[in-house]
Amino acid sequence: MTLEEVLSSRPSPGQPRRYEFPAFERTVLPSGLQVLAVDVPGRPLVSANLVVRRGAAEEPAEMAGATVLAARAMTEGTERYPGVELIEAGERLGATLHVDASWDAFTVSVDVVGSRLEAALELLAELALRPTFPEEDVARLRDERLNDLLQVKADPRRRVDHAFTSIIYTSDSPYARPAGGDEVTVPRLTPDVLRSVHRSLLDPRRTALVVGGDLAGLHVPRMVEAVLGSFGGPSMGGTAGGREPETRAESAVDRPIVRFYHRPGSVQTELRIGHVGLSRRAPDFHAVQVMGAILGGLFNSRLQMNLREEKGYTYGIGAGFDMRRGAGPFAVRTAVQTPATIPSISESLSELRRIRDTQVTRAELDAARDYLVGVFPLRFETPGAVVGALGGLFVHELPDDELARYRREVDAVTIEAIQKAAQDHIHPERIAIVAVGDVDAVGAELESAGFGQLEVITEEVPTETEPEEMELIEGPEEEVE
Amino acid sequence: MTVPSVTFTDERLSNGLRLIVSEDHLAPVVAVNIWYNVGSKHEVAGKTGFAHLFEHVMFQGSGHVAKTEHMALVQAAGGTMNGTTFLDRTNYFETVPSHQLELALWLEADRMATLLGALNQENLDNQRDVVKNEKRSSYDNRPYGSWFHKLQEHVFPQGHPYHHPTIGSMEDLDAASLEDVATFFRTYYAPNNAVLSIVGDVEPAQVRRLVEKYFGEIPANRAIPALGDVSLPPILGAETREVVEDRVPLPRHFFAFRAPVLGDARFDALEVASQILAGGKGSRLYRRLLREDRIAQDVSFFALGLVGGASIVAGQATVRPGVEPAVVEAAFEEELERIGREPVTDDELARARALIETYELEALQRVDERADRLSSYATLLDDPGMINRQLDRYLAVGAAEIQAVAAEVLRPENRVVLTYVPASQPAGTTTDKESAA
Numbered sequence: 001m002t003l004e005e006v007l008s009s010r011p012s013p014g015q016p017r018r019y020e021f022p023a024f025e026r027t028v029l030p031s032g033l034q035v036l037a038v039d040v041p042g043r044p045l046v047s048a049n050l051v052v053r054r055g056a057a058e059e060p061a062e063m064a065g066a067t068v069l070a071a072r073a074m075t076e077g078t079e080r081y082p083g084v085e086l087i088e089a090g091e092r093l094g095a096t097l098h099v100d101a102s103w104d105a106f107t108v109s110v111d112v113v114g115s116r117l118e119a120a121l122e123l124l125a126e127l128a129l130r131p132t133f134p135e136e137d138v139a140r141l142r143d144e145r146l147n148d149l150l151q152v153k154a155d156p157r158r159r160v161d162h163a164f165t166s167i168i169y170t171s172d173s174p175y176a177r178p179a180g181g182d183e184v185t186v187p188r189l190t191p192d193v194l195r196s197v198h199r200s201l202l203d204p205r206r207t208a209l210v211v212g213g214d215l216a217g218l219h220v221p222r223m224v225e226a227v228l229g230s231f232g233g234p235s236m237g238g239t240a241g242g243r244e245p246e247t248r249a250e251s252a253v254d255r256p257i258v259r260f261y262h263r264p265g266s267v268q269t270e271l272r273i274g275h276v277g278l279s280r281r282a283p284d285f286h287a288v289q290v291m292g293a294i295l296g297g298l299f300n301s302r303l304q305m306n307l308r309e310e311k312g313y314t315y316g317i318g319a320g321f322d323m324r325r326g327a328g329p330f331a332v333r334t335a336v337q338t339p340a341t342i343p344s345i346s347e348s349l350s351e352l353r354r355i356r357d358t359q360v361t362r363a364e365l366d367a368a369r370d371y372l373v374g375v376f377p378l379r380f381e382t383p384g385a386v387v388g389a390l391g392g393l394f395v396h397e398l399p400d401d402e403l404a405r406y407r408r409e410v411d412a413v414t415i416e417a418i419q420k421a422a423q424d425h426i427h428p429e430r431i432a433i434v435a436v437g438d439v440d441a442v443g444a445e446l447e448s449a450g451f452g453q454l455e456v457i458t459e460e461v462p463t464e465t466e467p468e469e470m471e472l473i474e475g476p477e478e479e480v481e
Numbered sequence: 482m483t484v485p486s487v488t489f490t491d492e493r494l495s496n497g498l499r500l501i502v503s504e505d506h507l508a509p510v511v512a513v514n515i516w517y518n519v520g521s522k523h524e525v526a527g528k529t530g531f532a533h534l535f536e537h538v539m540f541q542g543s544g545h546v547a548k549t550e551h552m553a554l555v556q557a558a559g560g561t562m563n564g565t566t567f568l569d570r571t572n573y574f575e576t577v578p579s580h581q582l583e584l585a586l587w588l589e590a591d592r593m594a595t596l597l598g599a600l601n602q603e604n605l606d607n608q609r610d611v612v613k614n615e616k617r618s619s620y621d622n623r624p625y626g627s628w629f630h631k632l633q634e635h636v637f638p639q640g641h642p643y644h645h646p647t648i649g650s651m652e653d654l655d656a657a658s659l660e661d662v663a664t665f666f667r668t669y670y671a672p673n674n675a676v677l678s679i680v681g682d683v684e685p686a687q688v689r690r691l692v693e694k695y696f697g698e699i700p701a702n703r704a705i706p707a708l709g710d711v712s713l714p715p716i717l718g719a720e721t722r723e724v725v726e727d728r729v730p731l732p733r734h735f736f737a738f739r740a741p742v743l744g745d746a747r748f749d750a751l752e753v754a755s756q757i758l759a760g761g762k763g764s765r766l767y768r769r770l771l772r773e774d775r776i777a778q779d780v781s782f783f784a785l786g787l788v789g790g791a792s793i794v795a796g797q798a799t800v801r802p803g804v805e806p807a808v809v810e811a812a813f814e815e816e817l818e819r820i821g822r823e824p825v826t827d828d829e830l831a832r833a834r835a836l837i838e839t840y841e842l843e844a845l846q847r848v849d850e851r852a853d854r855l856s857s858y859a860t861l862l863d864d865p866g867m868i869n870r871q872l873d874r875y876l877a878v879g880a881a882e883i884q885a886v887a888a889e890v891l892r893p894e895n896r897v898v899l900t901y902v903p904a905s906q907p908a909g910t911t912t913d914k915e916s917a918a
Contacts, residue, residue, distance in 0.1 A: 003698035007545050007591050011583035013558065017509035017682065042507045044485070045842050075762060084772070087763045088828075094835035096761060111843065140775055147778045147801060150730035154624045265728075268614070268622045299552040309549050312610025315618050335618040337610075367557045374559010374578055381508045382846045 019377045021403045022212070022386055027221040031232040032205035036390050037220040038212040040383045046114045046213030047384040048121060050128050050228075051391040052106040053206040057174045057247040057325065063193055064174075065181015069141060070194040070201075071101035074108075076137035079130040086127055095120045097127055103179060103247065104325045105395040106201050111384060114214055118223050125227040131198060133191040145186050149178075153459065156263060156270040156436040157335070164272040164434040165329055167259055170250040175326065204232035206244075208394040212383035243397055247326025251276040253430045256452030261436040261459060269341040269437030270334075273348050275427050277330030280323035280396045286409040287417040288425060292320045293368040294418070295355050296332060300367075302351050303332065311347070313340040321425070325396065330425065341442045342449055345433055349451070352431070355422045359415050373407045484842050486869045487851055490685060491859070494693065496701045497673025501855045501865055502688050503680040505848060511681030513585040514574040514852035515593075516860040518676075519669035521649075522568050522642035522789050523708065527656065530612070530649010533566035534657055535665050537608040539573065540564070544595025548604055551588055558584050568643050569788055570860055576849045579682035583691055590695035593675070596666055602659055609654055616648045624729045625901050628797075632737040635721045635897040636793050642711060643789055671702035676859040680852040711790040713739065716895035723897075726904040731778060732800040734810050735899040736817075740794045740890050743786030744862045749874045750882040751784040751794055751890060756833040757825050757883070758782045758816065759796065763832060765816050766798070774812055776804045788861045794890065806900060814893075821888035824880035834876055841872045 024038040056067040075097065077083050090097045095112040108128045112120040152158045162178055169176035181189065209228065211220045253275060282288060296303045296319025303317045317334035332352070336344040380386050393402050431452070439446070439456050447454050489503035521532045542548040555562045560577030575585040620626040630646040637643040677696070679688050717739055741747040759766045759782035770777035782796035800809045844850045851868070858867040 003594060006694060006698070007587070007594060010545070011587050013584065014580035014582070016578060016580045019509050043846065045839065045846060084763050084768065087761065088832060091761070091763050091832035091836055092828075094839035096836065096839075111839065113839070113842065137772070140771070143775075143801065144771075144778055147731060147799075150802075151624070154728060154730050156622055266622055268617045270622075298556055300549050300556070305549065308611055309607065312607045313614070315611055315615035335614070335622065337614055337617060367553060371556040371559060374557075374581075375561065376559070377508060377578060378510050378559070378561060378576055381510060381848070384843075 021380065021406070024390060029204070029221075029225060029229065031229070033224070033228060033231060034208040034394070035221050035224045036208055036210045036394070037215060038210070038383070038386055038390065039215040040212055040386060041214055041216070043213045043383045044113055045111055045383065046117050046211060046215070047111050047387040048109065048117065048124060048209065048211045049387050049391050050108040050124060050207065050209050051394055052201050052203070053104070053244060053395050053397075054201055054203075055102050055104040055106055056179045057103045058200075059174070059197065061172075061174070061177065062185060063188060064177045064185040065145065065179070066189050066193050066197045067101045067106065068180045069138070069145065069186070069189050070133075070197045071099040071106065072141050073133050073138050073194055074099045074127055074131040074198070076141070077132050077134055078126050079132060080126055082132070086123060090120070090123050093120050093123075095123070097123060099127065101179070103174065105391070107391065114218055117211075117218060118226075121223055121227045125231070129202070129231060133194045133198070135191050138189070138191045138194060142186050142189055145180055146183060148180070149183060156266060156268070159261060160270040160272050160434055160436040163259065163261060163436070164274070164331060164432065167257075167434055168251060168253055168274070168276055168329060168432050170252040173249045173326070174247060175249055175324070175328065176252070202232065208391070210387045210390045210394070212387040212390070244325065246279060247324065249276055249326035249328070251430060253432050255429065256431045256433070258433045258446070258452050258454040259435070260439045260446070260454065260456045262439040262456050263436055263459075264438055264440065266436070266438040267338060268335045269338055269344075269435050269442065271336060271341075271344065271348070272331045272333055272434045273345065273431060274329060274331035275430050275432060276327050277321040278323065278327050278425055279325060281398070282323070284417065284421050284424070285323075286406075287413045287421040288321060289372060290365065290368045290410060290413045291355065291418045291421045293372060294360050294364050295319050295351065298368060298371060302355070303348065306347055306351060307334065307336070307344055311340070311343070313337060313344050317348075338438055338441045341435065341437060342445055345451055346449065349428060349431070352426050352428055356419070356426055356428075359419050362415070365413070365415055365418065369410055369413060372410045376407055484838065484845065484872050487845065487855075489855060489865065491865055494672065494697055496697065496699055497671075498692075498696050498699075499676040499859055500689070500692055501676065501678040501859060502683070502685045503678070503851060503855065504683060504685055505680060506682045508848070509579050509682050510576055510848055511579045511582050511585075511679060511683050512574065512576045512848040512852035513582070513589065514572065514678045514680075514849070514856050515589055516570050516572045516676045516856035517669060518674045518860050519571055520567055520569045521645070521647035522711070523669065524642070524645070524649075527653060528661065529645045529653045530647070531653070531657060531661065531665060532571055533647055533649065534609065534612050534654060535662060536564045536566045536571050537612055538600065538605060538662055539592055539596065541604040541608060542599035543592040544598035545591050546588060546599070548599070551592070554584060554588065560585070567647055570857075572853065572856065574849060574853065582679070582683055582688070586691050586695045589677070590699065593670055593672065593696070594699045596670065597663055600659060600662060605657070605659055605662060609657065612648075613651060613654055616651070620648060625727060625733055627725070628735045628899060628901070631723065631725065631899055632735060632793065632795055632897055635723070635899070636717070636737050636739050637713070637791070641713065641790065642708065643787065668702065668705065671705065672696055672699050673701040673703075674705050676856045678852040678855040678859070680855065681848040708789070713790040715739070715741070715791075716890070716892070717897070718894060720893050721897045723899050725899060725901045727901050728904055729901055730903060731802065732806045732903070733797060733901045734800070734806065734813065735795065735797045735901075736813065737793055737795040737897040737899070738890050738895050740784065740792040742788050742790070742792055744788065746874065746882070747886045747889070748784065748786055748792055750878045750886040753833055753837065753875055753878045754820060754883045754887055755782050755784050755794065756837060757829050758820060760833065760836060765820070766796070766813065769816055770798055770809065770812055776801055776809050776812060780813070806902070810898065810900075817887070817891040821884060821891055824884050827880075830880055837875045838872065
C-alpha cells in the first residue's frame, strides 16, 4: 500500500477492555468515622484523605474566611510538633501534608509510599486533631490573606471571578463572599475563632478517611483505629442525623445586567457571563454534564468553535456549572481582545439561547457522550484521583454506586433531555455579564447593545501606600472545589 | 523505597523515526507522545513565535483530517490531547483508551505526512489571532506577566537563540506567511527529526506493526539544518539589574542565574538545592522570608533545564506591604550565598531526597508523563534510559556537590535581579502593538 492509501483509510477502534471503577470497602468505627479503602493494585504511592463534610459555607458571614484560614494555619504547629516540626516529620517520610478547605468540605491529605502509610497516618491524625494555632503565625497568615486581596484586584482574571459571584448571589448566600474572607472579616480571625472552627469540624460522624493505592498487606481499618480511634470520644457514636442542609444560594439578579470594571489600557476584556446554577445533587446531573460539554466543555464546544476557531476573538472559552452542595455558579468564562468585546458578548448570549431554543444534533450528542464515557478510565488512572472522587461522594452524600453507574447514566442521556436541561438551567432572562477591561476602548455601543442595564465601576489598582475602599461583597476563590 | 523501573524498547524506522515503546497494562489506556526536535531556539530574527504558531496550525487539519477534527476524533474516542512549544522542542500528545491506539497513530502520521494539503490562509489567519490572544492573556494582560521574557533577555545575550520569547512578538506573528509555514514544515517536521513514544496497555509487536504501517513511508529530510554554535560562557560576568514599573500592588523581585545544561550532574545538584531552598514550608527561603522575618508574601526557586549552552535557575519573592524591597532582596541573596558557603545539614538533605523520591514516583504513575519523559530524554540527551537513572542521580547528590554548584552559580556576578514596582502613574498606554485592524 502506498502512504496515500494507508492514510486515506481511517482506522476503526479495537475491542475495548472492560473497565470498572475500583470497588471500595467501607468500615465504620465505633465513633461513626467511616473508613473507605480502595485497593488499586500496582500503585505503590498511597493517597489518604481525611474528609470532613463541613466547609466554608457553614461559617457565619461576619467570620468569613475562618475555615480557609484555619486550614492554612493548621500546619503551623501541633501539640506534639511545634512550628514546622510536623512538616519536617512528614518530609522525612517523603510525604507532604496538605490541609484544604472548600465550600463544602475540609480535607487533610497525604500521599505516601504504602510501607510508610502508618507513620504518615499518625502525622495526619496529629495534624487533624491537635493543631495549636499559634498567635504569631495566625497573624502572619491573616496578613498574607489581606495582601492576597490586593493582588486579586490587580489581576483581571481573579478580579472578574470575585466580582461575578458577588453580583449574582444575594448577600445572605455564603457564595457571594470570597471563601478566604475579605478586608473586614479577616482581621477578626483570631486564634480563638480558628480553634472554634476547628472544634466544630471535629465530628467523626461527618468524617471519612479515604485511602487508596496498592493496599496488599496493609490493614487500613486497623491502622486508622490505632491513630484515630479516640477521635470524638466514645459518646459520639452513631451517624449524624439526616442529610446536611443545602447551602443558601439565591439569585440577586432578576433581569439582564452588565457590570463593567474599567481598567484603562487593558489589551483584553475578561468576561464572565452567567447566573446562579445548580447543586451537585441535581436529579438531571448527567444530562447537564452532556449539555455543558456541548456548550462549553469539549475542545470543540459550540463556544470554542464560534469564538476561537471561527472568529479568533480568544485563546479559549469555556462554560460550565460549578456544582456544590448548594447551587454553585454557572458561567461562560473567557478573555477576549478588547475590540472584540461586544461581538464576544453577543455571540456568547446567542449560544446560550441556541442550546435552549433548538435541539442539539445527533452528532453533537454522540461526540459529548462518547467523550465523557470514554475518558472516564483516564480520569481515574491514579489512586489520588480515585480517592478524591470517593471523597466527593461522601461530601455530597451520593449513593455508593454513583461512580460505578456514571457511564451508564451518561450513555442514556437523550437529545430531549439535553434541551430540557438547557431550558431548565440556563437563564438568559437573568444573566449577569461581568467584565474587567478598558471600557473606553470597547466602544459606546456597549450601552446601546441591549445586553442589559449597564453599570461601569472604575477602580484604581491599590498599592500599599494608598489603601482604598473595597466592597465587602466579593466572590469566592476560584480554586474552591 | 524503590521506584519501579520503566522497561522500554528503543529503535529507529528506516526513515529515521525513533520509536520508544513501554508496556504497562495496569490501566486500559495508552499515551502517544511525539517530540519534534524544533523549538523557538530554531527561530531567526524577524520570525519569532513561529514554532508555536506552527504548533497551532498542526490542529487545523491535514490531508485526510478537517480543521479541528483532530480534537473531535480524539475526544469522541474518550481521549485527551494537546501540544506545547518551548525553547528546545515542540511536542504533541494524546492519551486514549488502549483500543483507540490506531486512531492516535493515524492522526499523528497524517499531519506529519500531509499537513500542507490542508493549509490555507484563512486557517493561518485564524490561528494567528488565537495566538495573539494567547499572548495577551498569558503575558500582556497579567500582573508581572513579562518576567520570564525579561529574564531570558538578560541571561542569554542578543543573538543567542534563548534570548527571545517562545510566544514571539506581535509584529513577527503578523508577518508570518503561508510560505513560512510550508518551509518550516518541510524543514523540521520529518520522521528523522522526531521521537515517538508509546506507553501503556499495548502489545509491542502490534505497536511496531502499526507504526511501520502509518509512519514507515513518510520520507525523511536529510538536510535538516544544524543549530549554530549556542555555547556560552558559564557565568554572566556581571550583575544585571532592571526595575520594571507595572500595574501591581506589591513589589516583587525575580532572580535568575545562568546554569549548567540539563544532563550535567551539576544541574541535578541545583535541582536538589532548589528543593532545600524553596520546596515547601520546611524550606530555607520559606522559613526565613515568610515565617521568621515576615518580609515576603511568597517565595519560589527552581531550576529549568535546557540543552542549548546553558540552563536557567530562577526565583522570586513578593514584598510585603511596609517592607523595603531592598530588605527582601538582601535576605533572599543571603540565603543563596549561605548555601554556597556552608554545607546543608544531613536532615535537610534527607528530607529533600525523600520528597524527590515521592515526586518521581508520583510523576511516573501516569502513562502520559512516562511517555513525555522518554521522548524528552531521547530528544534532548539522546538517552531515554535517563528515565530510570534520574532518581539515582538526584540521590547521589551530596552536601559537597550542592555547596560547590551553589558557590559557582548563585553568585552576584552571575545574577539578574528584576524588580517589579507599582507604576507611579496609571498606565494609560497599551502594550499591544497590534494595529486597529
